[in-house]
């Protein structure tokens with residue numbers, strides 16, 4: 603949603619910077635991103651590897667008399683790649699770390715001390731790292747103390763802040779830390795931009811979230827959504843989308859007996875699409891088999907994972 607060559611007004615003491623939210627899968631990065639931006643930009647599910655892209659959420663405001671612009675990036679959870687798709691996902695993480703003025707390294711109280719890949723990535727970044735221990739709502743004070751002690755030993759960071767993204771605990775402390783680190787810089791994006799992603803992208807993500815919520819095992823991971831038609835009519839938004847799966851059996855699972863599962867998916871997706879776009883939505887979905895889309899460069903390119 604960025605228009606090129608748009609003139610951006612610059613105030614003298616304007617502060618701006620890139621804030622990258624990184625960490626292992628399922629620790630609550632997307633939940634935190636939505637909370638910090640104040641909009642539901644990123645999809646959230648209880649399954650690991652929900653987020654597959656770098657999604658920017660832009661927040662403008664005033665702090666102690668200075669205007670500011672924070673460009674948050676939600677990113678995929680850091681994993682060891684198995685498919686080419688994962689390699690692209692990790693490229694998004696690297697890209698966001700390269701840009702970052704501030705890195706919010708999100709961990710949670712459940713992590714089993716297997717964060718070495720994430721820690722290695724952080725050792726080479728230029729931005730300042732703030733470490734967040736999420737899901738404190740589920741921890742005893744002793745467990746939290748133990749985690750804080752562990753991280754103090756393991757990694758040198760600007761601050762360690764226990765939070766609950768779900769219950770909005772200590773989020774203002776995160777914001778204060780970011781503001782302390784934010785450089786004086788003109789805005790990077792026009793002040794009315796909320797994100798770098800298109801409406802089509804959010805439509806496909808909302809449908810994909812429903813796949814993650816409704817299906818089990820490998821099916822969500824083998825699925826992708828392409829919006830083939832996206833048309834704003836005066837009183838309705840018409841969306842047609844293809845759900846891609848890797849195998850014929852998965853197509854059957856998505857559709858379900860007499861189409862019941864696909865119908866349920868469509869109803870749930872439409873409700874969320876209507877809330878997101880604040881408009882009545884007509885949604886039609888088709889299921890297609892695209893073998894090995896997660897492993898083929900040409901398909902990943904077409905699906906927007908490779909530039």
Ligand SMILES: Nc1nc2c(ncn2[C@@H]2O[C@H](COP(=O)(O)OP(=O)(O)OP(=O)(O)O)[C@@H](O)[C@H]2O)c(=O)[nH]1
Pocket residue numbers: 626627628629630631632633634645646647648649650651652653654677678679680736737738739740765766767768769
């Ligand atoms: N109890 C509790 N649950 C949380 C908290 N934050 C997030 N969750 C839950 O943790 C799960 C994962 O949250 P996400 O925000 O999708 O995690 P993520 O890090 O973006 O995950 P990936 O995109 O897969 O890397 C969801 O079920 C959230 O509701 C928290 O502070 N407390």
Ligand SMILES: [Mg+2]
Pocket residue numbers: 631632633644645646652653677678679
């Ligand atoms: Mg996520």
